[in-house]
């Protein structure tokens with residue numbers, strides 16, 4: 001007797017939607033079992049995000065935020081009110097960035113509105129999306145309250161503006177710190193594993209292993 005073959009469905013699915021004039025990678029992440037999901041970094045262009053909801057049929061249960069920059073969370077408060085869902089993240093050290101969202105929105109042509117997260121996050125916290133549990137990793141340097149979301153079973157992370165394919169986040173903003181960013185990458189992200197695929201805040205996806213080999217700022221060779 002042979003077992004019937006069941007197609008393997010990944011527990012998490014992801015759709016990347018670049019938003020705002022800065023082409024920030026807003027990511028829709030959903031649990032395939034429950035079809036419940038969350039947007040991470042709903043910075044703007046809410047019409048595009050509504051289209052993604054309609055196309056996928058996902059029920060949005062929360063909005064997650066990596067850090068307080070206008071392109072990442074300018075419209076998060078507006079969208080949370082519209083959807084009637086909570087906001088989780090970033091870490092509270094980014095409060096001063098969130099306080100600037102109305103002003104920065106005018107400057108960058110993004111619908112920006114100050115909000116108060118339902119839940120500030122801390123290093124070592126977990127957040128849920130449907131039945132999936134993601135780890136919260138505090139990675140300061142680009143901003144002091146920047147967090148990364150990691151789903152260990154899928155070997156998948158969303159890292160905001162900490163790390164990009166071939167580059168790293170800017171540290172010339174208030175409370176930015178270059179050495180702190182390097183430490184976040186090498187001491188918080190690399191230990192998660194070379195096989196981890198990540199969505200950065202801008203540009204194409206990559207893996208930690210690829211960046212350790214080729215990144216001009218944080219490859220093992222450059223840092224050795």
Ligand SMILES: [Zn+2]
Pocket residue numbers: 067069072142161
């Ligand atoms: Zn940023």
